[in-house]
Amino acid sequence: MSIDLKTIKHISKLSRISVDEKKAEKLAGDLNSIFDFIEKLNELKTDNVQPLTSVAETTLKLRSDEVKSKNLRDQVIKNSPKENEDYFVVPKVIE
Amino acid sequence: MSDITKQSLSELVENIKSKKLSSSDVTKAFVERSEKSKELNTYITEDYANALNKAKKFDEKPNLDLKLPGIPMAVKDLFCTRDLRTTAGSKILNNFVPTYESTVTQNIWNEGAILMGKLNCDEFAMGSSNETSFFGNVQNPIDKNLVPGGSSGGSSSAVAAQLTPITIGTDTGGSIRQPASFTGTVGLKPTYGSCSRYGIVAFASSLDQAGPMAQNVRDCALLQEVISTYDEKDSTSIDFKRNEYSKELTKDIKGKKIGIPKEYRVDGMPKEIEDLWKKGIEYAKDCGAEIIDISLPHTNYALPTYYIVAPAEASSNLARYDGVKYGFRAEGENLIDMYEKTRSEGFGAEVQRRIMIGTYVLSSGYYDAYYLKAQKVRKLIKNDFDEAYKKVDAILTPSTPSSAFKIGEKTNDPVSMYLNDIFTVPVNLAGLPGISIPAGHDAKGYPLGLQIIGKAFDEQNILNIAYAMEEKINFKNNITDWWIK
Amino acid sequence: MSKNKSEYLINRHDNQYEVVIGLEVHAQVTSESKLFSTSATKFGAEPNTQVSLVDAAFPGMLPVINEYCVKQAIKTGIGLKAKINKRSVFDRKNYFYADLPQGYQISQFKDPIVGEGKVILDMPDGQKEVGIERLHLEQDAGKSIHDLDPKNTFVDLNRSGVALMEIVSKPDLRSPDEVNAYIKKLRSIMRYLGTCDGNMQEGSLRADVNVSVRKKGSKEFGTRCEIKNVNSIKFMQMAIEYEANRQVDLIEDGQTIHQETRLFDTKKNETRSMRSKEDAHDYRYFPDPDLLPLEVSDDFIENLKSEIPELPDEKKKRFIEKFKLSPYDANILVSDIETSNYFENVIKKSDVKLATNWIIGELFAALNEKNLEITESPISAGNLSKLINLIKDGTISGKIAKTVFEQMMEGDKDPKKIVEEKGLKQESDPKALEALIDKVIDDNRDKATEYKSGKVKLFGFFVGQVMKVSGGKANPQLVNEILKKKL
Numbered sequence A: 001m002s003i004d005l006k007t008i009k010h011i012s013k014l015s016r017i018s019v020d021e022k023k024a025e026k027l028a029g030d031l032n033s034i035f036d037f038i039e040k041l042n043e044l045k046t047d048n049v050q051p052l053t054s055v056a057e058t059t060l061k062l063r064s065d066e067v068k069s070k071n072l073r074d075q076v077i078k079n080s081p082k083e084n085e086d087y088f089v090v091p092k093v094i095e
Numbered sequence B: 001m002s003d004i005t006k007q008s009l010s011e012l013v014e015n016i017k018s019k020k021l022s023s024s025d026v027t028k029a030f031v032e033r034s035e036k037s038k039e040l041n042t043y044i045t046e047d048y049a050n051a052l053n054k055a056k057k058f059d060e061k062p063n064l065d066l067k068l069p070g071i072p073m074a075v076k077d078l079f080c081t082r083d084l085r086t087t088a089g090s091k092i093l094n095n096f097v098p099t100y101e102s103t104v105t106q107n108i109w110n111e112g113a114i115l116m117g118k119l120n121c122d123e124f125a126m127g128s129s130n131e132t133s134f135f136g137n138v139q140n141p142i143d144k145n146l147v148p149g150g151s152s153g154g155s156s157s158a159v160a161a162q163l164t165p166i167t168i169g170t171d172t173g174g175s176i177r178q179p180a181s182f183t184g185t186v187g188l189k190p191t192y193g194s195c196s197r198y199g200i201v202a203f204a205s206s207l208d209q210a211g212p213m214a215q216n217v218r219d220c221a222l223l224q225e226v227i228s229t230y231d232e233k234d235s236t237s238i239d240f241k242r243n244e245y246s247k248e249l250t251k252d253i254k255g256k257k258i259g260i261p262k263e264y265r266v267d268g269m270p271k272e273i274e275d276l277w278k279k280g281i282e283y284a285k286d287c288g289a290e291i292i293d294i295s296l297p298h299t300n301y302a303l304p305t306y307y308i309v310a311p312a313e314a315s316s317n318l319a320r321y322d323g324v325k326y327g328f329r330a331e332g333e334n335l336i337d338m339y340e341k342t343r344s345e346g347f348g349a350e351v352q353r354r355i356m357i358g359t360y361v362l363s364s365g366y367y368d369a370y371y372l373k374a375q376k377v378r379k380l381i382k383n384d385f386d387e388a389y390k391k392v393d394a395i396l397t398p399s400t401p402s403s404a405f406k407i408g409e410k411t412n413d414p415v416s417m418y419l420n421d422i423f424t425v426p427v428n429l430a431g432l433p434g435i436s437i438p439a440g441h442d443a444k445g446y447p448l449g450l451q452i453i454g455k456a457f458d459e460q461n462i463l464n465i466a467y468a469m470e471e472k473i474n475f476k477n478n479i480t481d482w483w484i485k
Numbered sequence C: 001m002s003k004n005k006s007e008y009l010i011n012r013h014d015n016q017y018e019v020v021i022g023l024e025v026h027a028q029v030t031s032e033s034k035l036f037s038t039s040a041t042k043f044g045a046e047p048n049t050q051v052s053l054v055d056a057a058f059p060g061m062l063p064v065i066n067e068y069c070v071k072q073a074i075k076t077g078i079g080l081k082a083k084i085n086k087r088s089v090f091d092r093k094n095y096f097y098a099d100l101p102q103g104y105q106i107s108q109f110k111d112p113i114v115g116e117g118k119v120i121l122d123m124p125d126g127q128k129e130v131g132i133e134r135l136h137l138e139q140d141a142g143k144s145i146h147d148l149d150p151k152n153t154f155v156d157l158n159r160s161g162v163a164l165m166e167i168v169s170k171p172d173l174r175s176p177d178e179v180n181a182y183i184k185k186l187r188s189i190m191r192y193l194g195t196c197d198g199n200m201q202e203g204s205l206r207a208d209v210n211v212s213v214r215k216k217g218s219k220e221f222g223t224r225c226e227i228k229n230v231n232s233i234k235f236m237q238m239a240i241e242y243e244a245n246r247q248v249d250l251i252e253d254g255q256t257i258h259q260e261t262r263l264f265d266t267k268k269n270e271t272r273s274m275r276s277k278e279d280a281h282d283y284r285y286f287p288d289p290d291l292l293p294l295e296v297s298d299d300f301i302e303n304l305k306s307e308i309p310e311l312p313d314e315k316k317k318r319f320i321e322k323f324k325l326s327p328y329d330a331n332i333l334v335s336d337i338e339t340s341n342y343f344e345n346v347i348k349k350s351d352v353k354l355a356t357n358w359i360i361g362e363l364f365a366a367l368n369e370k371n372l373e374i375t376e377s378p379i380s381a382g383n384l385s386k387l388i389n390l391i392k393d394g395t396i397s398g399k400i401a402k403t404v405f406e407q408m409m410e411g412d413k414d415p416k417k418i419v420e421e422k423g424l425k426q427e428s429d430p431k432a433l434e435a436l437i438d439k440v441i442d443d444n445r446d447k448a449t450e451y452k453s454g455k456v457k458l459f460g461f462f463v464g465q466v467m468k469v470s471g472g473k474a475n476p477q478l479v480n481e482i483l484k485k486k487l
């Protein structure tokens, strides 16, 4: 199997990582060698195997419906790259 | 005392408790040595002045009942530390200062330890040589231009070079055990769910686990006892009875059944590793253990499985680094342009590569062929271990297929870099505890490690085996202080 | 099936088109704290004041699920007569957006908490069953505000992480009216259960509307378009009408319909393609490794079943059987839990028939006029009950009761007091009435003579005169009896 430049462009779009031509070529090379190695899994028949999502041998614990987190606006906004007291700010989005 | 930094954690605790040393004495010694060791590039962020202040405060009102009374230590820069920059080795978090503390580090400070700074690591813990860090390579104190392993390379280097008496790392596919092996130190990856993941910058959620790194097994046991707690803030934290590992530590492992998996004899493995393993088997026998040949038939599929599961989870975990809430932002013409520039400039090449792999294996049309397939094989790998543990109490393997390599040697070949983790990755996939102990040297004098893998929640057992073997092996690290001018 | 009467069809040339509609309703779970974090869910707070480190997706933050939200979802499932799945899985739906801090939404994809169920609609020409495909739990996103700054979009994460139930219907709806009835019924069921307040102005209930058209009689579905996030029934109906006609026009024009996401522009009353959502449509769902599968026991579900109140369908049935209400009246009274509670409080101590008429008639009209909800009614159930009893026992006439009612609307006053203070009590003393009647006959001698000579129609005139002289207080029944004797 071979991952072409078009696929690389598509994945980069989905990943929101810009790639130029040169970078795309390098990535295609790297990914192809990695997937060559990953293809090894096709040797195995797994039709009747249950997929394993978590190795944690426990069940999901449920918390009670209590408000514990107070107003953290100052803390939450503090690290944001664009200065604003009330909001996170991003370039204008047109829907 | 001039040799403070040569002391093990256990000795330092003993000396502070008996008031032979103060926290300030100890902290000053490690800070001074750290300052003289900048060439190793172990630290991303130093917090020496604060550490010395805290030590002074501790000495004014020392609480000697604590497990880590006034002990200074630096931690991997993947743990969020309140009011101290946390970067995960990435440009994208270059300026990020958390307002919160990870559960694991909080547990450590609760026992009296003092933070000296944040240690270098591969970017978002993605790497096996600490070469993917935005903050540069880390030198292995064993030799100039030698990698310290990764991703906890700053941690392994700092412990080996005695810049910190102990430290903590994180291990997703071998990131504690492989660097421990490369630097002649001890590193434990606990059972998945043993240490809380709360406040640790996530790489691959179903695999990540924090663990102790130290000069010896006893120190490792003590630190594990401090960091392993059940945590309601982590839904995958497991509520099981945790031992006081250091108190229950014993060298009596007579009759323990130790399995030797034949599949770990991989093609092209250097003879030195084969010999080391044989020696390890002899040591285990000397300790009274019974050696049993076992089979873990899916071992060869572990690495391909890992390189689907880990990048898939990472691609999603790292989506939050988008320049909106915190961290680095590149200006863009519109929202999408901003995202793409931020992530392209903010993440390094290896992280981008793994995000791409992860995005690809989850994308429509490929999910079943890759991600679902990998989860099924993961089940088979876990089944192998379950089967083996019907016959044995622990499993002994080499930690790595080679000793430490030169900086730059493998950077252009991702697959050969990934092969470093061939012996450690199955353990993460199965969620088991594993410990690497130094067990010998190769021809160049570089350390080599052996790995002991346990059943889930059976940290005590592998610590005991490691403890017993450590005495027989009697390993000495060759640290020449070459970097100190 | 008497369906044809109200069949909704679009006619073009010689073709008739049927509209096929399926809804994905997003209902905000009523809870104090969010689905995976402990911050508050209150509506209308200052921006970004109800945002925890988890909601803003800080590094190392992890989700921990709210038990109450799980219970609310299961209760809603029970209310929809649906299958409750004892094991469900939380998945990540991955996409980038400014108001999605994690870069993914935690939702349920393959294994939702609630499976197939149904909702019964009462349409003018009979009942209609709408299938429920599934109900799953998921996180709400934050809010992007585009109009505060010319160059930037502002993001408020207060809503980020609030629990939503996404209720997906089967494509069983066929007209804007059915959509109206469906949303109202869902809302009613959830309000009975207390699982969603159904407040559409506050965004507690919104829907993605899937619309397709096909020639009448065709069994195959046409290509559908999804109109995103419509937040009022009226807009849903307008959007469907516009969209169905647009699709029909395309077909009649020989063009194809592209499956896509569209947006309803409420100002222009049209739907249009949402390009922003189109370019990255691969959500890469996978099980959230920060969460384990959610497993609930039979006991857990049984306990919740025991907490389920009587729901509108059952209540309606009871009202019809026990109180002999007409289906029409029963429907009105059960449609809203507050109304049915009010009704049941009134009839605790008074006549059902009178109560029904007074609530559906006078009270609803009066509330409507003042734009009040039943919960804001100036007349308490207790006092309305007293008023009805005053009519029933003959203390006042129905006519006087209306006067009393009007005064009660001004402030919740005891009707007995009003009757006493204003002297509105009905005159039922035969002696007093006789005197009154004698006087009226005396004053209208000529008319009395005409009556006696056969002009019986004049009886009504005498009754009117007596009532007038008595100021409306004379007991009309007695007046009738006595008048007959005297004339």
Ligand SMILES: [Mg+2]
Residues within 6 Å of the ligand: C024, C208
């Ligand atoms: Mg939808």
Ligand SMILES: [Zn+2]
Residues within 6 Å of the ligand: C026, C138, C166
């Ligand atoms: Zn949804």
